[in-house]
Amino acid sequence: MYNIAIDGPAGAGKSTIAKQVARRNGYIYVDTGAMYRAMALFLLENQISPEEPEKISEKCREADISIVYENGEQVVLLNGRNVNGLIRTEEVSNMASASSVNGDVRKKLVELQQKLAEKSDVVMDGRDIGTCVLPNADLKIYLTASTGVRAKRRYDEMAARGEKCDIDVIKADIEERDYRDMHRDISPLKQADDAIFMDSSDMTIEEVVGKILELCAG
Numbered sequence: 001m002y003n004i005a006i007d008g009p010a011g012a013g014k015s016t017i018a019k020q021v022a023r024r025n026g027y028i029y030v031d032t033g034a035m036y037r038a039m040a041l042f043l044l045e046n047q048i049s050p051e052e053p054e055k056i057s058e059k060c061r062e063a064d065i066s067i068v069y070e071n072g073e074q075v076v077l078l079n080g081r082n083v084n085g086l087i088r089t090e091e092v093s094n095m096a097s098a099s100s101v102n103g104d105v106r107k108k109l110v111e112l113q114q115k116l117a118e119k120s121d122v123v124m125d126g127r128d129i130g131t132c133v134l135p136n137a138d139l140k141i142y143l144t145a146s147t148g149v150r151a152k153r154r155y156d157e158m159a160a161r162g163e164k165c166d167i168d169v170i171k172a173d174i175e176e177r178d179y180r181d182m183h184r185d186i187s188p189l190k191q192a193d194d195a196i197f198m199d200s201s202d203m204t205i206e207e208v209v210g211k212i213l214e215l216c217a218g
């Protein structure tokens with residue numbers, strides 16, 4: 001199996017790029033953030049707050065999260081229900097960042113991610129793919145961009161969906177989430193020693209995709 005790991009902070013363009021690389025190579029795209037988001041949705045629906053680690057550890061056992069593909073798109077199933085339309089809100093983003101510090105949540109989702117990569121050629125994106133989930137990945141990319149550029153991208157995405165948003169709030173959220181993702185005890189976001197660093201601030205999507213395809217071929 002050929003496994004590509006793409007890690008980096010929120011809004012660096014990981015999912016857009018990973019999807020295109022997967023499509024061009026005929027691989028499966030695995031968005032691990034969507035799994036953490038589905039878990040966060042489950043916890044929110046059960047009125048659990050980020051400040052209740054014991055309840056999170058206990059309740060997460062009841063969440064059956066799986067991934068299926070429909071017309072080439074990843075669909076996340078939470079206890080059999082398609083939750084793709086419910087996991088992109090700021091509330092779920094913040095809960096996902098907070099609940100993903102929990103060791104029981106991570107153990108459950110990492111096992112699922114490793115199984116997917118054993119069965120298929122994958123492009124998997126997240127925070128700990130190169131460091132923990134797929135330490136032997138064939139190609140590892142650490143993709144980042146400046147905070148200002150990432151906030152602007154998030155703003156444009158939300159505005160395009162017709163959602164009300166404030167760029168300063170988005171920027172503050174991104175900074176808070178980066179801090180939490182990079183400083184948690186278990187599997188913090190960091191560049192793997194053997195990952196290739198890419199800053200997409202001044203690159204187009206096509207340029208980043210082209211560079212990764214070259215690296216796969218080379």
Ligand code: DC
Nearest residue numbers: 032033034036096097100126127128
């Ligand atoms: O990539 P994203 O914004 O959809 O991820 C949502 C949250 O999930 C993010 O704040 C951190 C967490 N996450 C993680 O801890 N490990 C991963 N492999 C992917 C996401």
